[in-house]
Amino acid sequence: xxxxxxxLSFGPEGWGDEIAWGVVVTVCLAIVTLPFGLFLGFLIALAxxxxxxxxxxxxxxYTTLFRGLPELLTLFLVYFGLxxxxxxxLKMAGFDFYFEVNSFIAGVIAxxxxxxxxxxxxxxxxxxxxxxxxxxxxYALGLSKGKTLRLVVLPQLIRLALPALGNSWLVLLKDTxxxxxxxxxxxxxxxxIAARVTKEPFMxxxxxxxxxxxxxxxxxxxxxxxxxxxxxxxTAR
Amino acid sequence: xISANPATGLKRPPAPPRxxxxxxxxxxxxxxxxxxxxxWLLYYLAINVASPFVLKYWPEYLSGFLVTLQIVGLSLLIGxxxxxxxxxxxxxxxxxxxxxxxxxxxxxxxxxxxxxxFLVYYGAGTFQAQLEAVGLWGLFRExxxxxxxxxxxxxxxxxxxxxxxxxQNVPRGQWEGAAALGLxxxxxxxxxxxxxxxxxxxxxxxxxxxxxxKGSAIAAIVTVFDLFGETRRAYSRSYDFQAYIWAAVIYxxxxxxxxxxxxxIEARLTRHLIR
Numbered sequence: 001x002x003x004x005x006x007x008l009s010f011g012p013e014g015w016g017d018e019i020a021w022g023v024v025v026t027v028c029l030a031i032v033t034l035p036f037g038l039f040l041g042f043l044i045a046l047a048x049x050x051x052x053x054x055x056x057x058x059x060x061x062y063t064t065l066f067r068g069l070p071e072l073l074t075l076f077l078v079y080f081g082l083x084x085x086x087x088x089x090l091k092m093a094g095f096d097f098y099f100e101v102n103s104f105i106a107g108v109i110a111x112x113x114x115x116x117x118x119x120x121x122x123x124x125x126x127x128x129x130x131x132x133x134x135x136x137x138x139y140a141l142g143l144s145k146g147k148t149l150r151l152v153v154l155p156q157l158i159r160l161a162l163p164a165l166g167n168s169w170l171v172l173l174k175d176t177x178x179x180x181x182x183x184x185x186x187x188x189x190x191x192x193i194a195a196r197v198t199k200e201p202f203m204x205x206x207x208x209x210x211x212x213x214x215x216x217x218x219x220x221x222x223x224x225x226x227x228x229x230x231x232x233x234x235t236a237r
Numbered sequence: 238x239i240s241a242n243p244a245t246g247l248k249r250p251p252a253p254p255r256x257x258x259x260x261x262x263x264x265x266x267x268x269x270x271x272x273x274x275x276x277w278l279l280y281y282l283a284i285n286v287a288s289p290f291v292l293k294y295w296p297e298y299l300s301g302f303l304v305t306l307q308i309v310g311l312s313l314l315i316g317x318x319x320x321x322x323x324x325x326x327x328x329x330x331x332x333x334x335x336x337x338x339x340x341x342x343x344x345x346x347x348x349x350x351x352x353x354x355f356l357v358y359y360g361a362g363t364f365q366a367q368l369e370a371v372g373l374w375g376l377f378r379e380x381x382x383x384x385x386x387x388x389x390x391x392x393x394x395x396x397x398x399x400x401x402x403x404x405q406n407v408p409r410g411q412w413e414g415a416a417a418l419g420l421x422x423x424x425x426x427x428x429x430x431x432x433x434x435x436x437x438x439x440x441x442x443x444x445x446x447x448x449x450x451k452g453s454a455i456a457a458i459v460t461v462f463d464l465f466g467e468t469r470r471a472y473s474r475s476y477d478f479q480a481y482i483w484a485a486v487i488y489x490x491x492x493x494x495x496x497x498x499x500x501x502i503e504a505r506l507t508r509h510l511i512r
Contacts, residue, residue, distance in 0.1 A: 047264075055264030061271050068492040069485055070451040072458075073465065077481050084478055170347075177349035181458055188352060195359060202360035209348040209356060216347040 007198055008207075015194040015204070022190035023211055029107055029176045029186065034169070036112040041119025048120060049127050059120070066117040072178050074114055079106040079182045107179035115172050122164035127153075129160045159230040166223040170216055177212070187211050282486065285479055294471045294480070301467030302487065304381075308463055309453050311385055313446060316392030323397035328405065338397075345394035350452050353391055358383040358459045384456040388449065395445050403438035404430060436507055443499035447492055454488075464488070 010016040047059035066074065083101045090099060130153055138148030180188035187208050195204040242249075255261070285291060326338035345353065361368065361377035368374040376382045407430050415425035457466035464484060472480035 047267075050260055050264070052258075052260045052264045054268045055260055058264060058267035058271055064493070065489070068489045068496075070454040070465065070488055072454040073468075073481065073485055073488060076469075077485060080472075080478060080481060174347075174349040177351045178455075180351075188349070188355070192355065200363065202356065202363035205352060205356040205360050209344070209352045212348045212352060213344065 004203060007194075007200065007203070015190070015198070018190045018194065019187065019207065019211070022185060022187040025184065026176050026186040027215070029104060029111070029179060029184070030173050033108050033111045033115060033172060036108065037115030037119055037172070038165075040112060040116035042123055044116060044120035045123030045127060048124050063117040063120055066113045071110070071114050071175050072181065075107065075110040075178055075182060078110040078113075079103065082106060082109070103179060103182045103184040106182060107176070107184055111172060111175055111179075114175065115168060118168045118171070119165060122161045122168060123157065125164065126157045126160035130156055162223070162227050162230055166227075169223070170219060173215055173219060174212065278482075281479070281482070288479070290471075290475055290477050290479055291483075294467075294475075297467045297471060298464065298483065298487070301462055301464040304461065305450075305453055305463040305465075308384060308388065308456055308461070309446075309450050312388035312392055313449055315385070315389035316396050319389065319393035320396035320400055323393060324400040324404070327397060327401050342394045342398055345391050346398070350387070350391055351455050351458065354384060354387040354455055354459055357387040380460045384459060384461050388453070392445065392449055395448075396442070399438050399441040399445065400434070403434040406437050407433050436510075439503050439506065443496070443503070446499070447495060450492060450495065451488070
């Protein structure tokens with residue numbers, strides 16, 4: 001027991017600080033991905049509910065693509081593809097040096113693609129829950145299309161989309177572990193290193209699992225709070 | 238052909254012309270981008286279909302494909318069998334059964350599949366002595382077995398939730414109606430509740446199959462040469478990016494086929510519900 005505590009302590013012989021740093025990286029990756037994914041997902045949902053067939057088709061191709069590819073493969077495509085693309089561009093511009101893509105940035109891009117295609121489904125089904133009269137009411141008050149969307153529809157949309165978006169967030173949190181495969185020092189990678197050095201794989205991977213569980217629990221409590229906040233108008237009635 | 242109203246003799250006005258609105262332009266531009274990249278991809282695949290890379294590695298891809306199917310099929314099957322007692326325990330009124338089942342499901346749904354696979358594959362070494370004592374060490378040394386083990390437990394947790402949700406979703410009146418007809422609980426469950434529950438569960442089950450197929454790429458990280466594992470090996474040997482492009486095409490094709498097949502199955506099985 002004492003031995004295990006030493007291994008987990010913060011300091012030169014313990015792995016606590018390394019793993020704690022990994023938690024920070026994991027959480028940062030998920031939080032940085034979130035706004036990009038949400039924004040892209042919202043735009044795609046708008047495209048999917050548009051009356052223009054070509055726009056709908058374009059958006060549907062996007063989601064079919066990123067929901068059909070394994071997340072790990074998407075990540076590898078982005079990580080290596082981006083590297084090759086930048087290399088080619090540099091060569092064309094006349095520079096000749098080796099360029100390595102940051103695994104954090106590749107992770108944000110790949111996870112944004114995946115997250116946005118799931119989030120767009122959440123937004124789309126939320127859009128279906130908003131009656132046409134809300135738009136008409138907005139136009140009748142003289143609000144422009146953009147303003148109606150922003151001031152009348154969006155606040156209700158968030159409330160309707162929250163449960164599905166919360167699920168997507170939990171999936172995103174779990175998917176961040178994949179980025180450790182391309183070398184990001186997140187929880188998974190740090191505990192993997194600790195497991196290899198200390199030869200205590202079960203303990204360290206068990207701790208990694210528990211950390212993900214705790215992150216999921218914290219998220220769930222947070223999501224319940226946000227949901228309650230978004231429904232504060234309902235309870236007042 | 239309605240050319241004129243017979244009562245008034247008036248012609249119907251022509252449909253207003255569809256102008257080039259901003260959204261229409263945007264839609265066409267985006268579609269053009271997709272079409273150009275799709276055509277480029279087809280061209281790229283066509284010129285590489287007999288390239289040295291493909292000629293050298295296609296047998297590996299084929300064997301990887303078969304390993305992927307094997308892993309996914311076996312895990313889903315074992316998971317389905319395991320999910321029944323877990324779902325039963327989870328729905329049980331006895332907390333000694335329901336609490337552990339809840340924890341099992343929460344753990345496997347709340348942690349990444351990658352972490353679970355690592356926990357089984359690397360963590361098994363910690364229990365080498367105990368596993369040797371019961372004669373299972375030989376199995377846990379195999380990455381393939383560890384992957385099936387971890388994936389089966391993972392999918393059993395998801396499938397148990399699907400099953401439980403679907404069964405509890407059947408209205409209570411169905412139970413009461415059957416009881417009023419004098420059917421016992423067992424017959425009620427198998428002949429009345431389960432068929433209705435499975436129809437509700439069809440869609441989530443289909444999603445779970447696709448999720449498992451996509452998740453199975455993780456097996457490659459623990460040295461199993463499934464489709465993704467073979468892809469990584471081919472890339473590390475050739476440094477040819479088409480390794481990943483072929484894999485993407487195969488996975489996409491597989492998932493899309495599966496999705497359409499599942500839609501067909503669902504339409505067939507629910508045809509009596511269409512009014």
